[in-house]
Amino acid sequence: xxxxxxxxxxxxxxxxAGFSAEGHQVxxxxxxxxxxxxxxxGLDAAMQVGTPAQTAAFGELIVLAVAGxxxxxxxxxxxxxxxxxxxxxxATNPLDKSGDRxxxxxxxxxxxxxxxxxxxxxxxxxxxxNTVGYSHFYRPRFSGGPPDMFLCGNDPTARQVVAGLCxxxxxxxxxxxxxxxxxYLEATGMLWITLWRNTGEWDRAFKLLGR
Numbered sequence: 001x002x003x004x005x006x007x008x009x010x011x012x013x014x015x016x017a018g019f020s021a022e023g024h025q026v027x028x029x030x031x032x033x034x035x036x037x038x039x040x041x042g043l044d045a046a047m048q049v050g051t052p053a054q055t056a057a058f059g060e061l062i063v064l065a066v067a068g069x070x071x072x073x074x075x076x077x078x079x080x081x082x083x084x085x086x087x088x089x090x091a092t093n094p095l096d097k098s099g100d101r102x103x104x105x106x107x108x109x110x111x112x113x114x115x116x117x118x119x120x121x122x123x124x125x126x127x128x129x130n131t132v133g134y135s136h137f138y139r140p141r142f143s144g145g146p147p148d149m150f151l152c153g154n155d156p157t158a159r160q161v162v163a164g165l166c167x168x169x170x171x172x173x174x175x176x177x178x179x180x181x182x183x184y185l186e187a188t189g190m191l192w193i194t195l196w197r198n199t200g201e202w203d204r205a206f207k208l209l210g211r
Contacts, residue, residue, distance in 0.1 A: 004029060004059020006052055006074050008036050011091060011134045012065035018138030020044040022168050029055025029078065056082035061089065061161070062123075068094035068112045068186075069105070075119050084122035087158045089165070091129040092116070093189040101197065104190040106183055113182025117154065126153035126162040127182050128173075130189040132205050133196070139170045140205060146172045147205035150188065154179045174208060 003019045005012050008030035019026050020043060027048040030036050040047040048058070056062055056078035066074045071092050075083070094105040094112035106112055113127040128151035129137060140147055149171035153159050163173035176185070188206065196202055 001025070002058055002060045003027070003063065004055040004057075004061070005063040005065050006055060006078055007063075007065035008032075009065070012063075013039070014134040014137045015063050015065055015091070015129075016040070016047065017043055018169055020047060021138065027055045027058045029053075031077070052078035053082065059086065061087045063089045063091060064116065065091050067097075068092035069096065071112065071116055072119060075116070080120055080122075083120045086123055087155075087161050088116070088120060088123045088125045089129070089162055090116050090125050090127045093130050093186050093193075095190070095193075102190070102193060104186060106186065108180065108183045111179075111183035111186055113152070113179050113186070117179050124153065124155040124158035125179065126151055126155075126158050127179070127185055128152075128162050128166060130185060131192055133192070133202055135202065136205055137169060142203075142205055142207075144207055146170060147207050148172050148174045150174050150176050150185050150206070152176050152179055152181050152185055172207075 002025045004027050005015050006029045016026050027050055029052040033049040037049045040049050090113050092112055095102040096105055117125040149166040151162050159175050166173040
């Protein structure tokens with residue numbers, strides 16, 4: 001599959017490494033492609049780097065891997081028309097980082113995931129990979145077995161696609177329903193961040209227990 005990843009930071013690079021390892025064609029989208037090309041070539045000679053618009057046009061599936069507060073700007077740079085009909089993996093959390101501690105923005109109805117879906121009415125947005133640190137995205141190793149990856153989105157088929165990618169990456173997908181529950185996933189991401197900040201412990205992930 002052709003995967004277009006919007007972003008150039010650690011989250012975007014973690015996705016690029018994982019998708020490349022799984023044999024997908026990958027393009028990273030950034031406003032300064034030349035600054036990222038050397039890193040991409042060192043990881044995978046076939047990996048491409050382009051502008052946001054080129055990357056969104058390239059991807060059969062598009063990953064939003066930017067800071068949540070910059071998601072709207074990234075979509076505008078990429079061109080909303082390039083998202084039409086495609087699955088969009090939203091890995092963002094809308095955080096205000098202007099103070100000493102990050103603050104989660106939004107509420108049910110105005111979550112980051114819902115605003116992204118509203119900005120891309122012709123795309124099929126699925127929120128996932130926002131509840132754990134980027135270093136654990138691909139092939140997470142925890143003593144309790146595969147951790148759970150919560151995901152939500154309005155399109156059931158798109159959720160199945162993303163659930164399959166979660167499995168490929170080594171996660172147990174947990175489909176929690178439509179995009180109206182995105183705020184609760186973002187709050188779970190905020191909980192993970194809070195635990196990390198308070199304890200310094202990065203190697204954590206969530207897992208539901210049942211019987």
